Amino acid sequence: MLLCRISRGKLLTYNIFHRMFENLSDKLERSFKLLKGQGRITEINIAETLKEVRRALLDADVNYKIAKSFTDTVKDKAMGQDVLKAVRPDQMIVKLVHDELVELMGSSSEKINLKGNPAIVLVSGLQGSGKTTFSGKLAGLLKKKKGKNPLLVACDIYRPAAIEQLKVIGEQISVPVYTEEDNQDPVKIAKAAVKHAKKHGYDALVVDTAGRLAIDETMMKEISAIKEVLNPQETLFVVDSMTGQDAVNTAKEFNERLDFEGVVLTKLDGDTRGGAALSIREVVHKPIKFISAGEKLDALDVFYPDRMADRILGMGDVVSLVEKAQEQYDEVEARKLKKKIAKDQFNFNDFVTQIQQIKKMGNVKELASMIPGAGKALKNMDIDDDAFKGIESIIQSMTPEEREYPNVINGSRRKRIANGSGTTIQEVNSLIKQFTETKKMMKMVSNKKNMARMMGRNGILG
DSSP states (O other), X not given: OOOEEOGGGOEEOSOOOOSTXXXXXXXXXHHHGGGTTOSSOOHHHHHHHHHHHHHHHHHTTOOHHHHHHHHHHHHHHHHTSOOOXXXXXXXXXXXXHHHHHHHHHTSSOOOOOOOSTTEEEXXXXXXXSSXXXXXXXXXXXXXXXXOOOEEEEEEOOSOHHHHHHHHHHHHXXXXXXEOOTTOOOHHHHHHXXXXXXXXXXXXEXXXXXXXXXXOOXXXXXXXXXXXXXXXXXXXXXXXXXXXXXXXXXXXXXXXXXXXXXXXXXXXXXXXXXXXXXHXXXXXXXXXXXXXXXXXXXXXXXXXXXXXXXXXXXXXXXXHHHHHHHHHTOOHHHHHHHHHHHHTTOOOHHHHHHHHHHHHHXXXXXXTGXXXXXXXXXXXXXXXXXXXXXXXHHHHHTSOHHHHHOGGGOOHHHHHHHHHHHTOOHHHXXXXXXXXXXXXXXXXHHHOHHHHHHHHHHTTSOO
């Protein structure tokens, strides 16, 4: 992980807190504090704690019956076991709530079925839920991570902007879009798209369908007819997570007609309380397969109930963070960098390269809840995706010689760099100081003997 001190003295990691579940996390944490200092779990103190847990879930727009069933289960498990002496009662409740959250959201992730040739994914949902954007994101994911040759299919004939939007998205991710703009029969368009795919070697179809502002019979008959003619491997229901319990009710109605295979939660970067994520599987008995945040076409993730539970309880999500880092990992470049560090040749060009690797990992706001403890520490800080600009501007104002050999940067050069980057000499000095400290630490970590001595001095070993 690279930590950078940006201009104006703010400490930046590549992560800030994700807004989803922020209120729920805070309220759950306060409820757990009721058990701190207690020697054991009793009927009285557990009842008070779980009353606050239930209230927190209801405030997050979780269905009342689900919230009550959830806390009843936690209580039964808490009273039915002895608390280990090494574990405090509040720690035990956190563990039980975590495990029950995982169970509520589906226990484990569910893979998308791509066995057909072509594999067909039918995308359904209400208008404004983010269907078209998700269709593009999914096609991009199938191409980049699944090695597929996908084709997007435009079956929303009622909203001309939807077809144009899909074309724009397709162009951005280099995935073709099948359209018949003069055809007003989405069933025939879908059928023709399959023939087109087989003829031209596309092995995956992502079919974007029409939505309505509300559920109506015409809409349901149409999407049912499309499903019948396509016989897709996957029918996914896309739902706007900001609509809370309305999302759950809509999912139930769609499932009764379509019997879909999975749910996609969109707009997780908005002002959502999280109730849909916590309730939807329990109501429709279908897994959440993907979560989507933001308009960027790589902002799509597989849904992992255990990782989401970690985020809700402020435990971070290091696994997802590592996975995102691995996507940008270049083994050859890493070996070169390791040699440069060992020879004390790490320079500002390498420093900028590391910043660029971090930026490729995605929107810093979407990575927010992945670092344990970082969310609470940074949630009130005003940090955006342009936070690295000050650093990059300073480095870009250096000459090639200065970037390659930082030791040549004297007082007059620092003044010129500050003028060229629109910053102050103090900010330039701060960056150079941080760079020097980073370089020393990297050198130390790369040397196993030095690392062992350092750990020994700090009492970590022996």
